[in-house]
Amino acid sequence: MGSLVREGVSSFKLFMAYPGVFMLDDATIFRAMLQAAKHGGMICMHAGKWRRDRRARATRAGRGKTAPKYHALTRPTTAEGEATSRAIALAEMAGAPVYIVHLSCNDALEKVREARDRGLPAYAENVPAISSPLFG
DSSP, X not given: OHHHHHTTOOXXXXXXXXXXXXXXXXXXXXXXXXXXXXXXXXXXXXXXXXXXHHHHHHHHHHTTOOSTHHHHHTSOHHHHHHHHHHHHHHHHHHTOOEEEXXXXXHHHHHHHHHHHHTTOOEEEEEOHHHHSGGGO
């Protein structure tokens, strides 16, 4: 990570989503955040909640409920808030900044606001599609 930062790559995307593909455990995320802090990099975290809602998604898909609006309905905001909170806690312990990508709900946004109010370097971007009338 240090050599990449020296070459100009300063951010690294990690996933708390997509088990068996991209999802990392908390210990691995923490180690990456320690390295990012050490070298002046930033972790961009996909603070997903997919493991908890895989069954809900499968059930809805099995019933033919595959329209875009079901994306939001099968991803509880409390789960996204919990994942965001956990990512921020790991970053705080590592002394690293964190940038939460694809934020889609107020529960998660409140966790970022709380962290920033405490002076932590926590940032976020939203997912415009989730907030669109298409998902209403």
